[in-house]
Amino acid sequence: MKFFKHIIFSFLFLSGCGEKMPPGFAGSGTLETTEVTLSSLTSGKILTLSKEEGDRVKKDELLATIDVEKIRLQRDQMNASFSELDANKISADAAVSQAKDNLENIRLKYNRMKELVEKGSTTQQQFDDISTQLRLAESQLTAAQSQISMIES
Numbered sequence: 001m002k003f004f005k006h007i008i009f010s011f012l013f014l015s016g017c018g019e020k021m022p023p024g025f026a027g028s029g030t031l032e033t034t035e036v037t038l039s040s041l042t043s044g045k046i047l048t049l050s051k052e053e054g055d056r057v058k059k060d061e062l063l064a065t066i067d068v069e070k071i072r073l074q075r076d077q078m079n080a081s082f083s084e085l086d087a088n089k090i091s092a093d094a095a096v097s098q099a100k101d102n103l104e105n106i107r108l109k110y111n112r113m114k115e116l117v118e119k120g121s122t123t124q125q126q127f128d129d130i131s132t133q134l135r136l137a138e139s140q141l142t143a144a145q146s147q148i149s150m151i152e153s
Helices: 002-016 069-119 124-152
Strands: 046-049 064-066
Touching (some): 069 124
Antiparallel strands (some): 046 064
16 A cells, blocks of 8 residues: 555656646756856967966956967958959950950951952952951950959959
């Protein structure tokens, strides 16, 4: 009988622990810690420590100073690279403009030579030369435009 009473008591005790808690409820109590893991947003050599192990700290209090010279140099190098890209873009834009002007000039000469060769007023060799210059000017424009595409990507 004593055994039966223990089973009923245990059943009632455990069934009382099964109450539903509100959604998001995780528990309550007091937490104490003696160890905290710290990390920084950036890596580097620690130059100074303003606290010792066991010292109390407050929220947002400076605990250490990190040497950021390497990061600063990397930033400067990236800025220099961006400046170089800007200069290359300006140069490529100028090359495209120059190639367009050259192509326009060669097209005018080509059209004049075409009329002259049809009338027999110029040699076929001169027309072939201007035809080659026209293809070359078109290729130069395409190459200059592809430089801009490479710089922008």
